[in-house]
Amino acid sequence: xLRDPGAAEEITQEVFLSVWQNARTFDPSRGSFAAWVMxxxxxxxxxRLRRLRVRRTEAADETTPDAVDVVEEVVRLLESERVRTALxxxxxxQREVIVLAYYGGLTQREIAQRLGIPLGTVKTRTRDGLLRxxxxxxxxxxxx
Amino acid sequence: MTPExxxxxxxxxxxxxxxxxxxxxxxxxxxxxxxxxxxxHFLEVAAELGRAFPASEPPRELRERxxxxxxxxxxxxxxxxxxxxxxxxxxxxxxxxxxTLYARLVGLEVRLARQEQVLALLASPTARVATLTGxxxxxxRLVYDPQGNLGALVVRDLQDPGAGFVYQLWxxxxxxxxxGGVFRPVPGQSLVLPIQADFRRYEIxxxxxxxxxxxxxxxxxxxVLVGRL
Numbered sequence: 001x002l003r004d005p006g007a008a009e010e011i012t013q014e015v016f017l018s019v020w021q022n023a024r025t026f027d028p029s030r031g032s033f034a035a036w037v038m039x040x041x042x043x044x045x046x047x048r049l050r051r052l053r054v055r056r057t058e059a060a061d062e063t064t065p066d067a068v069d070v071v072e073e074v075v076r077l078l079e080s081e082r083v084r085t086a087l088x089x090x091x092x093x094q095r096e097v098i099v100l101a102y103y104g105g106l107t108q109r110e111i112a113q114r115l116g117i118p119l120g121t122v123k124t125r126t127r128d129g130l131l132r133x134x135x136x137x138x139x140x141x142x143x144x
Numbered sequence: 145m146t147p148e149x150x151x152x153x154x155x156x157x158x159x160x161x162x163x164x165x166x167x168x169x170x171x172x173x174x175x176x177x178x179x180x181x182x183x184x185h186f187l188e189v190a191a192e193l194g195r196a197f198p199a200s201e202p203p204r205e206l207r208e209r210x211x212x213x214x215x216x217x218x219x220x221x222x223x224x225x226x227x228x229x230x231x232x233x234x235x236x237x238x239x240x241x242x243x244t245l246y247a248r249l250v251g252l253e254v255r256l257a258r259q260e261q262v263l264a265l266l267a268s269p270t271a272r273v274a275t276l277t278g279x280x281x282x283x284x285r286l287v288y289d290p291q292g293n294l295g296a297l298v299v300r301d302l303q304d305p306g307a308g309f310v311y312q313l314w315x316x317x318x319x320x321x322x323x324g325g326v327f328r329p330v331p332g333q334s335l336v337l338p339i340q341a342d343f344r345r346y347e348i349x350x351x352x353x354x355x356x357x358x359x360x361x362x363x364x365x366x367x368v369l370v371g372r373l
Contacts, residue, residue, distance in 0.1 A: 029177065029180045029181065029184065030173070030180045030183050030184050030187065031184035031185075031187040031188060032187075032188065032191075035184075035187040035188050035190070035191040036187070038187070038190065038191040038194050038195075039157070039159075039190060039191070041194070042159055042190065042194055043159050046159045078196040079196060080192075080195065080196035082196075083192055083193060083195075083196035084196070098158065098193075101155070101158040101159070101160035102158045102159070102160075102190065102193050102194075103193075105159070106160065107160050107161060107162050107165075108155050108160045108161065109162065111160070123151040123154075123155065124151065126151065126154045126155050126158065126160065127150055127153075127154035127155075130154045130157065130158070130186050130189055131154075133189050133193075134185055134186070134188075134189045137189060137192055
């Protein structure tokens with residue numbers, strides 16, 4: 001279903017509805033409106049992804065031969081030079097957990113399992129990576 | 145905040161929590177302004193990650209290459225493929241919306257096009273929201289972009305103004321009130337009315353009840369709903 005070109009529009013509609021239904025929960029102290037809408041959209045998408053995944057759990061092959069390569073492949077796909085460069089500047093461990101979480105829709109527990117590292121390490125790397133990205137992106141100026 | 149709290153907020157910004165952990169994060173955010181401030185910063189970073197993804201799906205062969213590498217006996221709907229489609233969808237919704245999707249939606253029915261227009265507006269970093277409150281129950285908001293002259297009134301659960309009457313929107317500055325159009329709510333449905341105006345010129349948005357179907361050029365009535373721009 002999600003490979004259907006209509007999937008994006010469908011999610012657009014869901015996000016749209018969700019924005020209206022949740023508009024009263026928008027709290028300016030939690031950031032800008034655009035970032036809030038973005039987080040709603042991301043949450044919708046991840047939510048859908050996880051529901052699909054639950055149904056397929058028994059069938060799915062949980063081993064990941066090349067998680068590192070996949071992360072690098074995703075980074076290469078990014079259109080924004082600024083974000084690509086920022087991600088590449090991160091130590092591999094931080095880059096991995098952020099890419100798997102945000103673009104892969106994995107929970108921290110799943111990331112720990114996939115990478116075979118302790119959950120605590122995933123948590124620390126996520127936060128350190130985000131802090132570092134924030135510094136790099138806010139210092140990096142405008143998109144070319 | 146404890147170090148654990150800080151970790152929780154970071155993971156929350158990336159949607160990397162289980163439902164239970166997410167609840168814990170929501171509770172923390174509700175009680176701790178420092179946590180909310182921290183989240184605000186992280187959400188801006190996350191939004192930037194979202195906008196960085198291509199607005200269309202990545203080329204099929206590339207996706208399949210990644211798939212094949214991840215799962216040698218890959219099923220047609222293995223998770224990364226789905227993840228890519230979803231990530232692309234998110235990017236379409238947010239990043240490329242104004243351009244890519246708008247072009248595709250132009251031919252669709254007016255209601256869809258209007259919603260899309262409003263969503264594009266919402267995705268704009270400069271968009272603001274004014275909530276209207278007053279004598280009649282209902283949810284009425286004006287979403288607008290002061291820099292782009294584009295806005296939309298979003299109406300939900302507003303009572304009927306009565307047979308032969310309409311609601312009329314006003315944009316007010318000083319003693320002057322300019323009409324923003326008339327509407328009647330549709331029971332059980334959200335109504336989205338696109339509005340073009342130079343919002344920087346106005347301080348107040350107000351709604352009166354007027355005789356239908358066209359409303360009036362100058363109102364003598366007290367507003368039933370008012371909001372500040």
